[in-house]
Amino acid sequence: MDIVFIKQLQVDTVIGVYDWEKTIQQRLLLDLELMTDISNAAKQDDIRQTLDYAVIAQRVIGLITAQPLELIETVAERVAQLLLNEFATTQVKVSVQKPGALEQAETVGVTIVRSRS
Numbered sequence: 001m002d003i004v005f006i007k008q009l010q011v012d013t014v015i016g017v018y019d020w021e022k023t024i025q026q027r028l029l030l031d032l033e034l035m036t037d038i039s040n041a042a043k044q045d046d047i048r049q050t051l052d053y054a055v056i057a058q059r060v061i062g063l064i065t066a067q068p069l070e071l072i073e074t075v076a077e078r079v080a081q082l083l084l085n086e087f088a089t090t091q092v093k094v095s096v097q098k099p100g101a102l103e104q105a106e107t108v109g110v111t112i113v114r115s116r117s
């Protein structure tokens with residue numbers, strides 16, 4: 001199986017558990033991997049036969065910025081379900097980092113893998 005991926009997608013949004021976080025935007029960084037078969041697209045050099053990463057990026061940014069959320073876990077799960085529901089992929093890996101969250105760490109985050117059931 002092949003993979004279409006996006007690394008370090010920057011999304012500025014309202015995210016966090018604490019009251020002070022609900023009035024500011026913070027940056028999330030997303031790594032997305034979508035399992036798919038790219039062989040036909042490659043053979044025919046045809047964007048219509050693969051997953052367009054530009055379309056995926058815009059859709060994911062739209063989803064995340066649509067409403068405030070508390071947990072990065074919720075972001076990861078919602079993004080995974082969107083990718084499985086709207087794009088031709090059987091399995092996705094979604095990592096969400098919140099680099100500003102911990103002063104003592106470069107970054108924090110979660111990674112999930114979800115498959116079409």
Ligand SMILES: Nc1nc2c(c(=O)[nH]1)N=C([C@H](O)[C@@H](O)CO)CN2
Pocket residue numbers: 015016017018021070071072073098100101102
């Ligand atoms: N597992 C998680 N732990 C924490 C989260 C989270 O989303 N998932 N969020 C926070 C706060 O919002 C924090 O980022 C504020 O700096 C704390 N722990």
